Amino acid sequence: MRIAALVTALVLLSIPQCVGATVTTQDVDNCLKGCIDWLAQEQFTPSDVGKSWTFEDPGGTYLGAHYSVHFATESNSQLVDEGVAKVTFTVENCDVGTWPVTFKGDDRIILVDPWTCSFTGTYNLTAIKVWGQIAALVDTQNHVIYIKEPPSGYPNSVYPGVLFGGMPEYYATKFAMPVLVLAVEEGVTDQAYKEAVERALHWEITVNEPRGYAYKPSLSQIVSDLENNGYLPEDLGAVLYYYVIPFLIGKECGLVSDSDWTTYESDVKTLITDAVLASQVEWDNGQKKVVLTVDPTDKIAYWLREKEVNNTWVPYSRTYDTAACVLALVHAIKLGLISPDQQVTIGNTTVTVGDLVKWATNALVQFFIDGYGNPCTLEKEAVDQGYYWKEYYYPIEYAFYALWALRDAEKAxxxxSYAKDNLQVALKRYVAWLEGMELPNEPGCFPYNEYIVNEPDFASTCAALRGLCFAVQLGYKGGDVCGLIARTLEAIVKRYQEAKSKGLKYYFYVPTPENGFFLYMSRFFPDRDVHEVSYATAQAVSALAAVLELPSDVKDQVMTTPTTTAPPTTTTTTTSSTSSHGLPVLVPPLVPIRRRGGEARR
Incomplete structure (x- = not known):
């Protein structure tokens, strides 16, 4: 890894410093190394297969008293107390390459799936309902929280059921795939990290419905659904970001084995030709579709989703899907899976694949310009009209995806022509828009979107940092781009330092949603307001890796160089006894409210 290269021999006084740049190169080194080490150490690996943990929920303080968490069953219209919630979990091959909800060995229940674990009656106890299901019962007299004992087969074939912190979090691993691979593309060469990403990528491509989890198909299953049913099991953008793009870039970066490439290359080709290059492709059992629009006059092309609302097909998700298709095509061309000279016919227009990509980059640049820096105006209109949930609208993240597509297209x-001529205008507006989105009371932090702004969002903050770095890579150095990078970098690094000082077993994480498909146990115990640790940590790694790819003159402005090199901070953590389960409680400054958690992509 290039960590040592950051510590230069330049004299501090000779370096032009950006106002407010307080993070040192050593701080960034330590944060990056800590995150990389965590991902390498906490992943389930082949050596873990067959290893068992017995998780026994420790309970916690609720309503001013200690409450225990018990499993319960129902028999003859009576509630049967099965004792403290406890399960023996054994790592299987389907878990290799994934990460736990929090960390290995964590015996706290983090969430309960009310669709598989719900009660039929209240038994004169306080009922906690999620989506109309009785997900828990609270006995305030005996200080017990009852959770329905999962059905037969748990935890081997029932997922998530009841998810303890030390169990695999499949959806978080899936969501992390693009940024895990991106960090390697950006230059992270740490061998342990690369091996961890390789395992995760192999899991993502090959494992189908682990432990019965229907929302994690294999790549072959996705292609089978398309060929046999005529539609994808999930939206095209998700298929590309979580499977195809990591697989293609992973191949370029040496993260895909020869056997996996030989086995799944044809599946990728099928998705490129039959989904990306199709006039339209359906998903969600045909209730939604992705449509490719081509305008040969203005040389514009874009993909967008449509869903039927009151007999009208409503368009949305234009930037997310267009950027995904551009990235997939750019890297498919690079690897020789498709020729840029191959012709495709969309409606009445015949165009080469290479020109289609160029026209799509024209569209992405136009989206930035039309939205005055926010390329997701179509999505915002859908929200304003009530057709699109504001919790599913991630403009800062989607803007980053668009910049990633533009950067890789430029490299290729x-x-x-329009994109080339107007790129700097688009980038100027993008940086100005981000300046306006920066939270005034949280320097360097960004919200979920314009509608959910009461607290910072960690994924959006990392996406903003990556986007700013990519804007610089694309040639933009105007406005306050250096100041924004410096403040955002500091916000991320300071969170790492805070977690280190408190002895946490993780540095970055996503607090559990206030509302969602699951019952989150943080409803009772505030110290369980945590999940998706791997996803958040991968976000940080890719953001820091993007900083390390900045030109030297920009790096000198966003980080200070210490006059003396301090010894690197150890990544070994210790726990304190500040909570009932022996872990320190930390409510993070960066709170991703209503973040995915298996929600938005479920």
Missing amino acids: GLLG
């Missing part, structure tokens, strides 16, 4: 020589 596939930027359209």
Whole structure:
């Protein structure tokens, strides 16, 4: 890894410093190394297969008293107390490459799936309902929280059921795939990290419905659904970001084995030709579709989703899907899976694949310009009209995806003429828009979107940092881009330092949603307001890796160089006894409210 290269021999006084740049190169090194080490150490690996943990929920303080968490069953219209919630979990091959909800060995219940674990009656106890299901019963007299004992087969074939912190979090691993691979593309060379990403990528591509989890198909299953049913099991953008793009970039970066490439290359080709290059492709059992629009006059092309609302097909998700298709095509061309000269016919227009990519980059640049920096105006209109949930609208993240697509297209020589001529205008507006989105009371932090702004969102903050770095890579150095990078970098690094000082077993995480498909146990115990640790940590790694790819003159402005090199901070953590389960309680400054958690992509 290039960590040592950051510590230069320049004299501090000779370096032009950006106002407010307080993070040192050593701080960034330590944060990056800590995150990389965590991902390498906490992943389930082949050596873990067959290893068992017995998780026994420790309970916690609720309503001013200690409450225990018990499993319960129902028999003859009576509630049967089965004792403290406890399960023996054994790692299986389907878990290799994934990460736990929090950390290995954590015996706290983090969430309960009310669709598989719900009560039929209240038994004169306080009922906690989620989506109309009785997900828990509270006995305030005896200080017990009852959770329905999971059905037969748990935890081997029932997922999530009841998810303890030390169990695999499949959806978080899936969501992390693009940024895990991106960090390697950006230059992270740490061998343990690369091996961890390789295992995660192999899991993502090959494992189908682990432990019965229907929302994690394999790549072959996705293709089978398309060929046999005529539609994808999930939206095209998700298929590309979580499977195809990591697989293609992973191949370029040496993260895909020869056997996996030989086995799944044809599946990727099928998705490129039959989904990306199709006039339209359906998903969600045909209730939604992705449509490719081509305008040969203005040389514009874009993909967008449509869903039927009151007999009208409503368009949305244009930037997310267009950026995904551009990235997939750019890297498929690079690897020789498809020729840029191959012709495709969309409606009445016949165009080469190479020109289609160029026209799509024209569209992405136009989206930035039309939205005055926010390329997701179509999505915002859908929210304003009530057709699109504001919890599913991530403009800062989607803007980053668009910049990623533009950057990789430029590297491949596939930027359209309009994109080339107007890119700097688009980037100027993007940086100005981000300045306006920065939270005034939280320097360097960004919200979920314009509608959910009461607290910072960690994924959006990392996406903003990556986007700013990519804007610089694309040639933009105007406005306050250096100041924004410096403040955002500091916000991320300071969170790492805070977690280190408190002895946490993780540095970054996503607090559990206030509302969602699951019952989150943080409803009772505030110290369980945590999940998706791997997803959040991968976000941080890719953001820091993007900083390390900045030109030297920009790096000198966003980080200070210490006059003396301090010894690197150890990544070994110790726990304190500040909570009932022996872990320190930390409510993070960066709170991703209503973040995915298996919600938005479920």
